[in-house]
Amino acid sequence: MSATDGQAPVLIAGAGIAGLCTALGLLRAGVPVRVFEQAAELREVGAAVSLAPNAVRALDSLGLAEALRDVANRPALAAMLHYRTGAELNAYAMGDEMERRWGKPYLQLLRADLHQLLVQAVQALKPDALVLGARVTGLAQDDAAVQLETAAGRFSGRALIGADGVRSAVRQALHGEGGPSFTGYVAWRGVVPMSELRYPDQQPDTAVYLGPQTSLLRYRVRGLDAMNVVAFARIDRWVDEGWSSPADPQELRDTFSGWHAVADDLFQAMARCGAFKWGLFGRAALPRWQVGRVSLIGDAAHPMLPFLGQGAAMAIEDGVLMARALAGVTDVGDALACYERLRYERATTTVRRSDAHGLRIHNHPVDAPDPGPVPRDDFAEFDFDVAGLPLAV
Ligand SMILES: Cc1cc2nc3c(=O)[nH]c(=O)nc-3n(C[C@H](O)[C@H](O)[C@H](O)COP(=O)(O)OP(=O)(O)OC[C@H]3O[C@@H](n4cnc5c(N)ncnc54)[C@H](O)[C@@H]3O)c2cc1C
Structure with missing residues (x-):
């Protein structure tokens, strides 16, 4: 694709966890970005978030290790309890044991704190990176650039990353498959x-x-x-x-x-x-995410049920890998293809595993005389290191 790719910014739709992680990774690598957020002010809602060791590993690679631990709790022990009697059905150690096993802790924090930490890190590198009140309404692309239509005007860039959540306008524009x-x-x-x-x-x-x-x-x-x-x-x-x-x-x-x-x-x-x-x-899984200079990350690409606590983790991993691919591969089309090749299986497998775990938990015959063992997460996602993954071009 175009020889001017190096100078034009990467455009990102959505300043949620996925969009901000991508922006931070790109800015740290010296790549110009603009992030377009529909909200007029940055305010993260939705209570708290658990970050498994794979998510913490990815955030640490963005230089956030200390700030993250300052605002997070590190739980020591978890248990499943019977809803009526409060009796313990199973228990497992978190805290030191998880950190020893996976090299990173399991953390819990307010979503607003995580969001603010990411916003501050992005703005410290580029104070005007975020464009608020900029709802994305349309896009067009050719061999040289992407044009983005937003409520705050028209913008042009070398690539567009749809990080605009489960109701993604970018996904709709690319794949036109209706709502979730x-x-x-x-x-x-x-x-x-x-x-x-x-x-x-x-x-x-x-x-x-x-x-x-x-x-x-x-x-x-x-x-x-x-x-x-x-x-x-x-x-x-x-x-x-x-x-x-x-x-x-x-x-x-x-x-x-x-x-x-x-x-x-x-x-x-x-x-x-x-x-x-x-x-x-x-949403049903898409057969592919990329179309030319545009691709999808986070919930826009692969929304998932929260029963493995991995939705934000996947959004963070996506952001880290997308930034590495765009910073490390000269051709935009190749960079987005590289991202998708390395990411698709991991994300879609986690979506399926999360669905299955939700069903196992909620169908467990908890009141039966002999209900059998309570289904447990096997933590299969935890050892993944998205920052250390070789970029296979
Ligand atoms: C009940 C519940 C509990 C959860 N708990 C956990 C947990 O413990 N651990 C975990 O890892 N995950 C958890 N998740 C999942 C996690 O919250 C999501 O997977 C994650 O927030 C996805 O991030 P995102 O950046 O892709 O999307 P979002 O957080 O949805 O961000 C999208 C952003 O894009 C903006 N936007 C949308 N449309 C447009 C547009 N047209 N133009 C411009 N901007 C736009 C939005 O305003 C928003 O800022 C949970 C989810 C739920 C529902």
């Missing part, structure tokens, strides 16, 4: 101050309560001052308008009635402090 579909799962997410809890001293520090077709994940964040709570239920149809709305306390009570007092305390605190209800939407 409801996966049958709904999630309620909230962060409650420990002072709101009747049982603030909950052990272990990370737990999943398992109920029939339902689950509740809780872990501490922001120092240890607050509890992140995520409840999941399987339902037939998503009837709410939009894909996220303030949680209805009565619906929470009805969906999770009869739960153990400690779990019930979490639901009540969520109802009091305000939580959001999210429909979880997905």
Whole structure:
């Protein structure tokens, strides 16, 4: 592709985790970027995020090791608990044991803190890299460049990376396959101050309560001052308008009635402090992501259910690899092809594994007289090192 590729910026649609990681990787390699975000101000919603060792390894490669550990908790122990009795169904060590085994810790933090850390790192290298109020509405490309239409004007670049989430406009423009579909799962997410809890001293520090077709994940964040709570239920149809709305306390009570007092305390605190209800939407896998000078990363490329805690991790790995490919391979088309070759299998396998794990957990006959062993994550994603992967051109 064009000989002027070296000077023109890489355009990125979406300043979420995937877009910001790509931008940071490119800026660190001296490649000019512009990131176009639809929101008029940068504000990350959606409670907290778990970062498995593969995600931490990738973020560390972007120079964020110290800042990340400053805002994150490192859980020591996790357990699965019976939704009604609170009895321990299984438990495993996190903390030192995970760090010893994988060379990086498992961390938990507020999404807003992770997002802010990435924004600050990008702006420290290029104060005007982010263009806000710039909803992407269309694109065109030829052999020399990509033209991007946004609410903030028209821009031209050497490549365009669609990092605009599950409802990606870039994906729609490239592959035109319609909107995402409801996966049958709904999630309620909230962060409650420990002072709101009747049982603030909950052990272990990370737990999943398992109920029939339902689950509740809780872990501490922001120092240890607050509890992140995520409840999941399987339902037939998503009837709410939009894909996220303030949680209805009565619906929470009805969906999770009869739960153990400690779990019930979490639901009540969520109802009091305000939580959001999210429909979880997905898409069928695309046979390929790249079209010419344009490709997709993160949820725009491969949205996944959150049951392995790997959606943000994949977005981070994608960003690191996309930046390496664009900085390391001269021809834009070849760089995007290299990214896809190295990334496609990993991301689509994780999507499938996450689907399967969600089904195993939510179909576990927790109330049966002999329910058998509770399904456990085998941590197969954790040892991946996206920053050390050889670029196969
Ligand atoms: C309940 C729940 C819990 C989760 N927990 C975890 C977890 O513990 N660990 C984990 O690894 N993952 C988790 N995930 C998954 C993770 O949150 C996502 O996979 C990740 O945020 C994807 O990042 P992204 O940057 O690709 O997309 P997004 O975070 O969706 O960012 C997309 C950005 O693009 C912008 N945008 C959208 N359209 C346009 C447009 N047309 N023009 C310009 N900008 C646009 C948006 O405003 C946004 O800023 C969870 C998800 C859910 C639903």
